[in-house]
Structures are given as structure tokens and as C-alpha cells.
Amino acid sequence: MAVQTGAKRIVSFGEAMIRLTPPRHERIERSTFLDLSPGGAELNTAVTVAALGHVAEWVSVLPDNPLGHYLGRQARAHAAGTSHVQWVTEDQGRMGLYFLEEGTDPRPSAVVYDRKQSAFANLTPGQIDWASIFRDTDAFHICGITPAVSPAAKEESMLAIQAAKAAGATVFFDLNYRSKLWTEREARAAFHEIAPHVDVLFASKSDLGTFFDLEGDRPTVMETARTKLGVAVCVTTRKKSRASRSIALSAQAMGPPGEVVEADWKSVEIVDRLGGGDAFAGGFITGYLEDPEDLQKALTLGVAASALKHTMPGDFLCASRAEIIAAAGETAGGVLQR
Amino acid sequence: MAVQTGAKRIVSFGEAMIRLTPPRHERIERSTFLDLSPGGAELNTAVTVAALGHVAEWVSVLPDNPLGHYLGRQARAHAAGTSHVQWVTEDQGRMGLYFLEEGTDPRPSAVVYDRKQSAFANLTPGQIDWASIFRDTDAFHICGITPAVSPAAKEESMLAIQAAKAAGATVFFDLNYRSKLWTEREARAAFHEIAPHVDVLFASKSDLGTFFDLEGDRPTVMETARTKLGVAVCVTTRKKSRASRSIALSAQAMGPPGEVVEADWKSVEIVDRLGGGDAFAGGFITGYLEDPEDLQKALTLGVAASALKHTMPGDFLCASRAEIIAAAGETAGGVLQR
Amino acid sequence: MAVQTGAKRIVSFGEAMIRLTPPRHERIERSTFLDLSPGGAELNTAVTVAALGHVAEWVSVLPDNPLGHYLGRQARAHAAGTSHVQWVTEDQGRMGLYFLEEGTDPRPSAVVYDRKQSAFANLTPGQIDWASIFRDTDAFHICGITPAVSPAAKEESMLAIQAAKAAGATVFFDLNYRSKLWTEREARAAFHEIAPHVDVLFASKSDLGTFFDLEGDRPTVMETARTKLGVAVCVTTRKKSRASRSIALSAQAMGPPGEVVEADWKSVEIVDRLGGGDAFAGGFITGYLEDPEDLQKALTLGVAASALKHTMPGDFLCASRAEIIAAAGETAGGVLQR
């Protein structure tokens, strides 16, 4: 997991949580033990970028207790930098948790969130030294969950985005609306505040409609997003379900030339679907930073990273660059050699 | 898991066993540990009724040793009442066990029964105070396994059925013929003795043919069962296999009007198929007690409970009323609001 | 686990939590799974009373989600009644958790509490129908943790104590000061408010000094507690450490005659020490209710229950009345036959 020569440096900012899952589709209420794994959208993305050989620094706030240290250890083990994580006392906030029950048809997988009053949600805006963090940084990534966590988190998110911009980093934003955390009205206000700073926007067609009133067919919506919101590239992922654990993944991007570029569909047999979208973002970001002109490569890397993530337990992609390229498959692999 | 207002009270009677299962399709003969779970047809049904918010009392006989207490604890944990369970000394009978090996094609799942000389089989007829048990009781449920366990169990089964009838409870009977426990001839005699007391009969078309000489197409057989056996409602479950772990479930009922009512087919991805039929009975009984006129609702609740049971390990359904209704799906959910 | 004839009925009130423990002395921050077990002082005590053949009803507030249901199931499995538990939505409060790391010398066992904003702490005082709960009730038990959880919990504690008193139930109070939950000053005020209603007080000599300014040797302090605070019986437990996992337990009580009664010392090889004090309270309460004149019996039952609890994992005592009496040993067993 050595850093490759000419590596880019990306910074991501967001909360991470400990996930607790009973094994083999058991129900939480009659489990005797729960498996632990780490997760958090921007951390998941940072881990993917690091797996692809670049330098990924994850900025967050964690409680200085065994649960916070669990997260720090897992991040470092997966090669995400934690030098700028803020460690606060338990009084200042707890470690966010979520409990996952994996269902099969007709039982949906169910999540119990237990993230209120987390160290991250309780952060004090203005204490993170973004200027120093963004020194020599190529990119910044954040998603729509982070400003939704708390007003303080939203305030810090804006500080981070502005500092990234000021430092000349490319800003990536994954819309990721979560109705459990805020209302559409609140989200809308925040997204409109964020959008003008964004270079590359990950968003579904329906979210672009809901939050930016963009209508029409997919290419129209993506094109309008670019021109109206002023983002350089608009990216959206696609999924086809064949059976409950057998799907196919693809993605589309629209960049400067106004033409939709599309990745090949990739068949996936699911072991664990969480973190798949974040791995896609990590793959796309990497490809884009390596060659902003080649959206085909960025999409292919994103889909391959996401597909591979689905084949292993936990939110994190654990794979080498060679494995990710191999997962892209033969044709796609060709794309990746460009 | 609170009891809902206006809750019905049902009593069920039958043996329960401890199931021992090696994990991940391993063979018992080279396993190093076995998972424990509780199971027993009428207990499984009681658990489902309790999950749906009614009062379920399970009557049985258990040895007063750690294995018997395991069963008692599991029943209570799943909200089935155990106040009328008879606890006997180990000398009077052992805890019944069964060992399950889960196969995949072409290896069938295999069961090793180890239930001889159980506390239940060795019960002394006449010692259970049915009159007091059936006070304020809406329904009684028993299946064809119970009288098959031993002559004493058959005698007690008849006492229970007669007392239920005398107390004005609706009597539910699930035919459930088990060739490992008795011959067709023995079963036939018992079923003919039981049938006149039954209000709602669960039976497959083929069993109705074998034991009651009912022939013809399904509606004819069900209708004849009603009129010839004198049961108010005849119910039968249906299953389609798509792949070895992917099936669809449905059920049909014929009530007073002589018309077949049918539940929608429900797709299921199987985690563990044991106890599915008993969960169906529990769902149907509940729906029927809530509204005897609405067989559609009873069937829908039965199929939903059964489908949900298939998605989790063990014989017991562990779910809330809300989850069961959700599993019925949108259309069916509408039925359940009636 | 049948209820014995002539059984007493006790009610207890307090919060319960889910405990999460890594196996084999591992550190939480590098664990891959955590064992679950239930715990809560008054629930632990209720479980012990039920194990001894009496009726124990545990009153509490739990979130209506899988974590809350875990607790409900565990309580019922151990024969504690949950009919009066209040189920609230997740918005009204979370399930309290605590994480335990088991140390060996020189590493202390460490607990990370994560119980803030729990459903119990957030209860709305006045909504529990204590009058109906205390119908036909012989005793009420509460400990000093409950009023410490939150102002609302303190208010409800007082309502419960007063209602118990009004209903003629014997009131048991275990002082149990927890410095992590409130200050000595706050505790002092609450303890002085509670004391006048208490019949039987469990407290250490040092806590009697801290909170009631009682000084002198142990008999003097206990006697003064009785006369000054107006409690009928004052009870205190004792412990000798032989080695880190090898201890001896005893207890003393001072009742009306003003004479100290003392239990035999009992050797214990520790598997898990949590819940030991609560099991002692459960044993003492049971003995006291069976014969208030025989403090020797109450102490013996308390020490035996506590000793046995130490030999098994988790906070709950899981044992039969016969086993608890056997654990008391030969001489003590004689005492228990009285």
C-alpha cells in the first residue's frame, strides 16, 4: 500500500461512526454479539483514494476514548491520514454509532442510527486550521451528510469549502440527501450555498430536481446543472437489480464539452452494499485528478471501485490499485492504461 | 412488544425441542460446535400470535433441567406465556432434540431427530387443568404432530380439544402429518377423531386426499372438507420454487360462502425455512380472530408472517406487528388496514 | 422457573443498559466484535428475586427499537415482568449503552458509559400509573443510581417511593452513589429526601459517613442510621480480596434489636463481578420478605446469590432457588431451611 510517485493529495471532511451488525441475518434484539466496522462517507472515500495510491487526509472530530480510538486505528490501517483529526473529551461529545440488520426479501435491511450528540455534531466551528491543512493539496471532498449533522457542522463545512477553494484545490461534493438528518427545506438552503464553490458534483437526477428544480431528461438535467450551478462536471451513478444480491452498476458524467460520457455496466454479486457510493466517488476523484480530460477513465475507476467494495464486508474498500483495475475488466482495463 | 388493546387470548399445546445446527452448511460429523435454537410447531405459532400483539399461552411439558429451562426462557423472551408449562423431573422424560444439517443442491437438508422418551411424550394424561387454562380464551391451536408424539400425548390432545370446545374457544388444527412419528393408519384414526371439533383446518390438498379420501380439484376438495368434516374454514398454503433459496409463497382459504379466497404471491429469499408454516398459522389465526369475516386479511397476515420468518435464522418469527404488515407489501398492506 | 406458592410480589424501578464487552481481555479499540448482555441495578435485583421463586415486576422506560426490545426480551427471559415498561419513540430517547473492558493487574477494568439522552433519562414525570402498579405488592426496590440519572428520573423516583409507601409496600433502597452521574451535594439532597420513606437501607459505612455524617465504628454507624434516619434495617456488604479473581464475601445487618447480625464469609472465584451487589440485594429482599424476623436468613440468601452471580458472565444471576441455597453451603443451608 505504498504511495505512488506523483501522488495527489486529497483532503476529506466528515463524521465517521462505528457500525454494529449481527451476523448471518440475525435480528439485533436476539443477538449475543455484534460485529464492529468503521464507516463514514468522506472517510470511505478517502480510503478508496489511498487504496489507489494517493495521499488521503481525513479531517474529523473524535472522542478521546476507546470508541474514538477504534475509528482512528481503522482509518490509519486503511491508509487514510488522521494527523488533523481533533480529539475531544467525552464531555464534548460521544462516538456516533449505527446498528445494521441485514435483511433478505421481503425484509428490508434496517438501520438504527445512534449518532446524536456526537463529538462531530458538537464541534466548535472555527477551530480547525484549514489553511494549514490545505497546503499542497490537490482536492477536497465533502458530501451532503456533513452539513446536515448539526448547525456547527454546517458552519465548519462552509469554512472548509471556502478554504479549499482559496487554496486552489478542486472541490468535490456528493449531494447525498438524508431525510433523517434535516428537512428538504434546510438541505435546499445549504446546497444552494455550497454549489457555487463546487467543481465536481455527484448527484442523482431526482435530487437535482428536488433541490435545484432541474427538469427534463437525464442529459438535459446534467447539462443544466453544469451551466446553472456553475460546476465543471456533473456525475451520477446508475444501478440495475437482477436479483436481491445480484446487480449491475454504471455511471455517467457530463463535463465541459456537454456530452454524456458513460461507463460500461459491471455485474456485481453483493456481499455488503454499504459504502459503495463512497467508493465510487473515491475512484472517480482519483481518475479525475490523474487526468481531468479523461472522464471515461474516472467513471471506469469509480465503477470498478464501487463494484469491488460490494464484494466485501464493511463500508471500506480494501483492495490494491491493481485489483481495482482488474475489477474494471478487460475493455475497461484498457481505458485505465491511458 | 406490548400487548395491544382488545387483544385476543390464544392457547396452544404441543412439544418443543432444542435444535442444534452446525454453521455454514458444515456436516455435523465434523463440526466443533452447534448453534442452539428453540422450535416446536405450536410454540412457533404462539410466538407469531404474540408478535402480532395478542396474548399467547403455550402449554407443554418440559424437564426441570438446564435444557428444559433453555426452552422456557426462549418462549418467554419471544413473549409466549409459560405459566402453564408442566415441569417434570429428568426421570420422567428428557428434553427432545433435533440436529439439522443445511444442504444445498444436490444435498438435501437433513434432520436427525432425537426426541424419544421426551418429557412431553411421557406426560401423564389428565394432569393439565384445561378448564382453568381456557378461562377467557378466544382460541386453541394444535397440530397433527402433537397426537403423534405418543399415545399419552394423543390422549391429552383430545382432552385439550374437548375442553377448548367446551370453553367456547375457536379450535384451529394444522394437519401436519409426520411419517417418522406414526403410520398413515394411526394418523387417519386420530384425524377422524379430531376433525369434528375443529373450526379452522390447515391442510394440504394431498393430505386431505390421503386421510379423508377427498378427491377432485383444489376448490372441490376444500369445499368438501368444509361440508364433510364440518369445519368452518379450510386453509392451504402454496409454494413456488424459483431457485433453491428463492421461492414465492401464497395461500388459499375457503370459508362459509364456499368461495376460494387467495393471497397475493410473495417473493422470498430464504435464510431458514423451518417454522414457516407455523408462522403462517399464527398470522392466519390472528387475522381470523380479529375479523372472522375477512379471510383475505387472515391469509395476507399468514403469508406475510411466513415470508418474514423465512428471512431469519431459527424456527421463531422475531418481528413486530408493523414489520409483518410492512412485509405484506403495499396492496396487501391495504387489506390489513381494513 | 415456576413461581412458588405464597410468592411475594416486588416491584423495582430503574434504568437498564446494554453492555458491550470484547472477549478475553481484548481492548475495545482493536476489537472486531463485542458481546452483548443486559444490565441495570434494579433489573438485576428483580431477576434475582424471580430466580428465588417470587414475582418481580420491573418498571422502566425503553425505546421502541431493536435495542430496547433486546432489553425487554432479556428481562422476560430471566422471568422479570415487563408489563409496565413504557415504550417510547426513538425521538424521546435512546437506549443507554456501556462498554466494558476487563482488565487484569495492573490494568483496571474500564467502563465507557454512553447513557446520556436515554429514554429513561428523558422520561416525562407523572405518566407512570404507580397506584395501579403497586396493587397487591409486597415490596418496592430502588437504588441511588435512578434519581441520579436525570432530574426527571429523580422526580419519578420520588413519586414511585411515595406511591409504594402509600400502598403499604416495604421500601428497599440501595444507596449506590455514582460520582459520574451527580455531585455529592446533589446526591446528599436526594438521599435526605428519600431516607424518611425507606424501610430497609443498603449502604456502606463510608457512604453513611459522607451523606448522613454518621461517624464511629461500624455497629455505631449502622445503629445511628436506624435511629436517626428512621429505617427499620440497615444492611452493608463486605469483601476480602485474596487474589485478583479470588475473593470472599459477607454482609452485616442491623435490625430492630440493635444487634449486628452477620453472614458467614463465602469464598468466590470470579468470572464476572458486575451485578454482584444487585444480586445480594435481591437475595436479601427475598429472605426479608419471607421472614422479616430472620435477618440471618436474609443475609445468607443475599451472600449466596451474590457469590453465585460472580461465577457467571453478565450482570444477571441465572440460577434456580435450589442452586442459590446450595451455594450458601452446608451451615448456611441450614439457616435457609428455617
Add this chain to the structure above:
Amino acid sequence: MAVQTGAKRIVSFGEAMIRLTPPRHERIERSTFLDLSPGGAELNTAVTVAALGHVAEWVSVLPDNPLGHYLGRQARAHAAGTSHVQWVTEDQGRMGLYFLEEGTDPRPSAVVYDRKQSAFANLTPGQIDWASIFRDTDAFHICGITPAVSPAAKEESMLAIQAAKAAGATVFFDLNYRSKLWTEREARAAFHEIAPHVDVLFASKSDLGTFFDLEGDRPTVMETARTKLGVAVCVTTRKKSRASRSIALSAQAMGPPGEVVEADWKSVEIVDRLGGGDAFAGGFITGYLEDPEDLQKALTLGVAASALKHTMPGDFLCASRAEIIAAAGETAGGVLQR
């Protein structure tokens, strides 16, 4: 685990059972899985003899189902021969089971036997071809449990003993009285019938008193046993408890010269005490067969095998000859080189 040159051949006869144990001192009634291990006095002894490099053939009766095959596999894995095991249908008898709960002070370890109607107990006397089994055999070993299992087992035990004698094999008998299986009166009759055929008798001083009315100090009792019962050697094991899991083991033998030979005391830190006595028998038998004149060696080998057995889970000793000799320690090791 190669057979050494000049290896002796011993045959043992007796029932084996599957043991089911919850981990870490948990109570069976709240366990979710149970560990499996094989056990059976004469099989345990055969396994020790094989570990010491000789040929051990275990004769028994097992059901031809996965549980029986579990036992067969475990025996072969530990190098005990199973060529003469009789496989019977499940109708002819079940696999004997026992459930073990491991306690710590003051909770005793507890066993739930579930061995009634076993394939072994139900054996049909006279069907085992002992004459062919004993061809070229140096020794036969049986213990007092085997004739206690059932009248049929007792009858077959006598046939085996007589055939062994007739074939010129040395007969070893371990008294091993089990009050759960038969009365003292029944055992006494059987032991008196067996004794005249025995060459080497393992028995405690107290059992010699109970069943053969031998009184006096230990040397007197052992000497009288030899002369009165006509056995060549009388052997007894000794144990000192230091703490609940820390003991010391020794043993004494009295052979032809009428002088007590004694093994050094060996300190043991217990992991699992079951099978310790059977391992002692296996070590003694081996030493005795290698050199009947050197009782010191036989005792040393017996104590070392027993001590080593205590350090590992399960009833079986799993060790090499070199490890057993090393466990004997320096001085004792010298004895073993003789």
C-alpha cells in the same frame, strides 16, 4: 503419531458420548451455541495408549448417523482403531450425550446426562466376535461404567473379560463406581463377578472399602485387595487441591512384592479436568506393558499423562510420547528412560 516398533496391542471396550459445553462458564439455559467434544472412559484410555506409540483398538456400539460418525471420526483422528465398532440403525439406539457446565467456586461444575436408550446400552449380547478381536492382543481394559450402562452391557462386559483372559491378555479394570447408573448393591455384585479375572485393578481406598469390605490404612487395603481379590497389582490415584484450578497429582501401586510404590507429586494448572483418570490409566497400562516389573515407570507415565490431559480442553489427551515424558519432569523423566 507413528506406531513405535515393538508396539503392544491393547483393546478397550465401553461407551462413548458426545459432550456439549457452553464456553466461558456460561449457563446452558442461556447459551447460543455449545462446543462439541468426544468422551468415554475406555476410549479416553485407548487414545492415551495410542499417543504413547502403541496400537489401541476401541470396541463399542455406535448409531449409524451423523452423531455416531462424529465419534468414529474423533476416535480415528486420535489414532484409536475403530475397525471393530458395531454400527447400528437409529432404531436400535441413539447416540449418548452429556451436557457440561463448568463452574467456579461456589458453583460446582454440573453435568446433565442424556444417555438413556443409547446404541451401546441397547446392544445385543453375544454379537461381538471377541475371539477374533483378541487375536495377538497384549491387554484388555474396561472400567466399572461399562457394566453399569445396562444389563446387556454388563453381559457383554463379562463375555469380553472372559475372552480376553482366554486369549492370554492382561486384564485391566478401573472400578469407577457411578451412582447415577446403578445402586451400590448392583455394582457390588458385578464387581465381585469381575474381580477374579482382573490382573491390574484401579480403585480408590474408599471404593475398596465400599465394595469389597476392605478396611485399614491404605497399604493394608491395597495389600488385602491383592491377596483377597487375587489381582496382581492394585493402583490408586491421589490428588491435592491448592486452589480451585491448581492441584497436584500422584498415584500409588502395590504389586507382587507387597510394597507400595509411589509417583512424585506433579503440579497441575487445570484447563479441563475431565478424562484425567482415564489418561492416568492409559499411561499406567502402557508403562506396565512395556515393563511389568517397573511399577515406578508405570505410575510416572500415568501421572504425566493425567497431568498433561488436565492442561487441554476435552476428555482426550492430545500429546506425543515425547511430550508426555517431558511432562513427567526431570527426575521422573529419568525413570522413564529405564
Add this chain to the structure above:
Amino acid sequence: MAVQTGAKRIVSFGEAMIRLTPPRHERIERSTFLDLSPGGAELNTAVTVAALGHVAEWVSVLPDNPLGHYLGRQARAHAAGTSHVQWVTEDQGRMGLYFLEEGTDPRPSAVVYDRKQSAFANLTPGQIDWASIFRDTDAFHICGITPAVSPAAKEESMLAIQAAKAAGATVFFDLNYRSKLWTEREARAAFHEIAPHVDVLFASKSDLGTFFDLEGDRPTVMETARTKLGVAVCVTTRKKSRASRSIALSAQAMGPPGEVVEADWKSVEIVDRLGGGDAFAGGFITGYLEDPEDLQKALTLGVAASALKHTMPGDFLCASRAEIIAAAGETAGGVLQR
């Protein structure tokens, strides 16, 4: 697992390894434990032959340490004879290991071999007494992996094949080319040296092309193999993939009459695919030895054994003859009664 009357005796020769596998598709680099299981082509085949009721002796070289003993125990547990295994010191070679990661699409299962300098690879040619091993032996089986392990292993392979031939045993050879162990050039030389001694050859059409320059359609290639290489029977397996864990298996054989005989296709839901080909060989060998004229039976037994192997974890088939015949299915079962 009794040996049937009229049993044949087969000998196989080859290396076995310990396989270490993380559970549930986890990646090795973040696993906390690994499951152990035994495996080795010729041992796998021996285990299948023993499961079918014949005598199977596995000849190999193992280090005399706990890892080597693990393998010996597993072989004996599965009824393969180990009397002729050579035990060498750790200095002479290590135990070969391999680490397996089970993938799902698009992640391939991955193996890390760690078998260099193994006790087997380091064997000293000429020290195995083949003449005595082959006494009263019906067949010898070896595959193309064995001579590939090392020059010494190749030399010993030739000695074994020649001795088998000299002793009148039927020689079975499974081509099994492994590119990680040697080059095509090296393999080609060895295969040409071995072929003249082979009676029954298992090989794919493509391998027959690569190593023996046989071209044309499948029947032509198989027929040419027979005539040109001088083998009596040429056998090849076939597989169809329906989905990643759902396949169908079949096989073809061409014997003396020059006509292709073919087994029915058998549907299989895969739990673990390793060892499937070796189980096929074991089934075919058994059928062929029982009746060399009935290739249909041999193929049916081979496909059934292979299908059954796929339904359980590990490289070894663990099943009874009755189960294997049942797995063959109704029609095929008829074939097996011939």
C-alpha cells in the same frame, strides 16, 4: 464409515497442505482469524474412495510438528490410511500452506501459496518402500501436481508409478497442469514420461492439445489420446456456469470401444468449489474398480461425488456411500445399482 465387503485397496501419493481461509468473504489482510482445513489432490481423492467404502492409503511426507500432525489427524478422521506417511524433522522441510480468499463477482477468489521448502518437496527419493506398500493393491492414483512440486518429488513419482505397474495395480493419472509450479516445457517432458504407464487418464481437451499435440473435436482428441498414448480410458469433466454459485457438472469417458460415454448433467449450488475435481476422480476410480466395463457407472459416481463435494466447506468430501448415490439422483441412481 465401515469398509464394505469385497473392498478394493487403492494407494495415492502426493502432497497435502493446510488451507487457511477468512470467513464470509473477508480479506486476509484485515482478518482476525483464519479457518483451517486440509487439502491435497491425491488425499482428497483417497478420502472420496474411503467414503465409498473402499480401503484408501495415502502416502506422503509430513513434518513431525503440530502442523504435520494436523494433516495426519484430518486424513485419518476421513478414513484415509496414513500408515505409510513419512514423518520428517522440521529441518527437513516445512508444512505447506495456502491462504484462500473467497471472492464474488467481480472479485475472483484468490490463493496465496506458501508451499516452498515443504517436507514433501524436500523428500529424499528412494526411501519409500513402494513394493511393500503396493502389496495386495488394486489401484494407484497420482496427479500432475505431484511431479511438479520438486525434482525429488518427480523422481519419487516415477518410482511409485513404476512400482504400481510392477505390482499389477491399475494406474490412474489426473493431468492437472499447474503453471505456478513448473513451465509447460517441464510439464510436457514429465507427462510424456508418465503417460506410457497410465491406464486411466483424466485430462481436459485443452491440456491434451497443449501437452500431447492432440487436435480435433472432443471425441477425436479422446480417441487419439487412447490410441496414441496407450491409455485404456480417457476421462474429462465438464462444467456449465449458470450464475456465480450455481453450476452444472457432467463428464465424459472414452474406453476400449472408442465410444464416448457421458454422465447426466447435475445441478449444483456451490458452497465451496475446491476439491471438486479430486472428488470426481475418487468417484470415477471407485466405479471403475467395481466394474471396469461400466464407464457409465464410474462417470455417474464421479459426478455425484464431485457435486456433493461442492455443497460443503473444505477440500474433502464428507459423505456416506448412500448419500453419494442419492446425490446421483433417480435415473443415475439406477445406473449405480447395476
Add this chain to the structure above:
Amino acid sequence: MAVQTGAKRIVSFGEAMIRLTPPRHERIERSTFLDLSPGGAELNTAVTVAALGHVAEWVSVLPDNPLGHYLGRQARAHAAGTSHVQWVTEDQGRMGLYFLEEGTDPRPSAVVYDRKQSAFANLTPGQIDWASIFRDTDAFHICGITPAVSPAAKEESMLAIQAAKAAGATVFFDLNYRSKLWTEREARAAFHEIAPHVDVLFASKSDLGTFFDLEGDRPTVMETARTKLGVAVCVTTRKKSRASRSIALSAQAMGPPGEVVEADWKSVEIVDRLGGGDAFAGGFITGYLEDPEDLQKALTLGVAASALKHTMPGDFLCASRAEIIAAAGETAGGVLQR
């Protein structure tokens, strides 16, 4: 686990291995799974230094496969830097392994080493850029195992030591003689070559005798080591066994003034003793770097780190600086505030 201000930077160099251990005293040869954990003397020491808040860089050679990556992940998770680890192909060397069986009296814990032909042993001397690694470095640590691994490893060890010296880093050397890796003669030559470069030497009195012919009482030997070998400080650890899992630890150091400084004895209840000496070195190095004048502090930190390491599974100390200071105890804690 944040780096403290004014942190020192230390570099260590040596091999690490994966340890595989069966749980609960089981024997490897009948285990079904093995726990994984990382270990390696200099890595263990680096992990302790990082836990104490300093920057620790571990230099080593690892195979670029899942086993090598396991080690890299574990090192980073425990905050040891891996930027200078060399990743080589599997052809260049394997991952070293060792298998541990944990015994109890009289069975010793047993290790099977499987480390031959490791990537580290096969390193090519001269390829590590020590000059750049030692930039801004305060200390270098290596132990006597590293030069023993292979001639190449010894050559690289000398290059590292010389470069450290040249860069002005303090050189720490832990003698650590391993008879399984080389002869006393070979070790002696290497130790004499290394000694002149060493600033702080960790060695037992007996090793100082064996390898440097130093005789006399402990103070004399330590003093002579200082003057004769030219090291600034000589350190030795001490241990008293109370029972097999209950020990006491201490240590002595002799620095410039020629006076023996000694740490308090610390009682320890052992969970896992491996890595204890390396943790001591890590604690001592840290204390020494923070204040070279205060040997008392260095010893106290060393003993506390070692004691704490003994209370948790695995070779690595997982603790915070605060926990290590707390483990030192009250008096010692005072020392640490200096």
C-alpha cells in the same frame, strides 16, 4: 493517539511475523481456526514508543501480498510509521509466520517457527536509504534477533547502526540471543561488532557473561559492561514468578555515575506474556529520550509498559500514555511527573 508536542523521532529495524494461535489452550493439531496477531521485536518496541506520544518509524521488508499487507495495516493501526518498509515480490521471500500453543503447568507454551526464506531474511543489503531515513532522528533501536535472521540481515543491520551513529542518533541495542537462529559463536562475533556503536544496551547478566565474558555480581557485571564495551547505559530486566500466571516485574539500569538505579517491583496477572520485553524497551527508550539524566523515570516507564503489555492478548501494547503512567502506580507515577 495524537503525537505530543516536542515529540522525539525513533527508527527501529527488524523483521515482523504473523502469529497464529489456537484459542483457549487448544492444541494446534486439532484446531479449526487460528487467531492472527502481528509481532516482531523492534516493531513491538516502535508501537510502544508511539503509544507514549512520540514518532516511531519501523523499517522492514515485507512481501507485497495479503500477508505482508496484514502486517503493514497492523503497524499503521498501532501508529508505527511504515513509509520506509520495502515491499518485495513473493518470489523474493515469504511472510514469516509463527504458531503459538499456550500451555499451563506442566505443559510449556510451544512455538513452531515458520520464518525461513522470509522477505526480510532474503533482503538485498545496501538498498535501504538509511541516510534519508535517519534525517532528524533522535534514536535508533535494533535487537539481537535481526542480525541473526540471515547474513544479509546482519549486513544490513551493521549498515543501519553505522548510519544511525553517523546521523547522531542514540543507538539502543537489546541483546536478545536466540539459539534457534544462530550459534553462540556466530552471535558472539556479531555482538562484538555491534557493541562499540551502542549507547544503551539491554542485556541479562547471564548473556553478558556468555557473550562478553563478564563475571561477578550484577552491579559489577553492569559496570564492567559500561566501561569495557563503552556503552553509556546498561539495562537489565528482572522477573519473579509467584504462580504460573502471576508474576512481578522490575528492572535495573547503570548509567554514567556507576550506580545501579532500580524500578519498583510491579505485580502482574498475565494474559499474554509475548512482547513484554519489547514493551519494556519502548518504555525505557521513551523515558531516556525525554530525560537522559533520569534513569529512574526511564525504568519506571519501561516496567509500566511491560506490565501493561502482559494484560492484553498479542505482542503489541495497546494503551495510551495516560494508561501507561497510571499502570506505573502512585509512587512511580510521581517519578513520571518529573
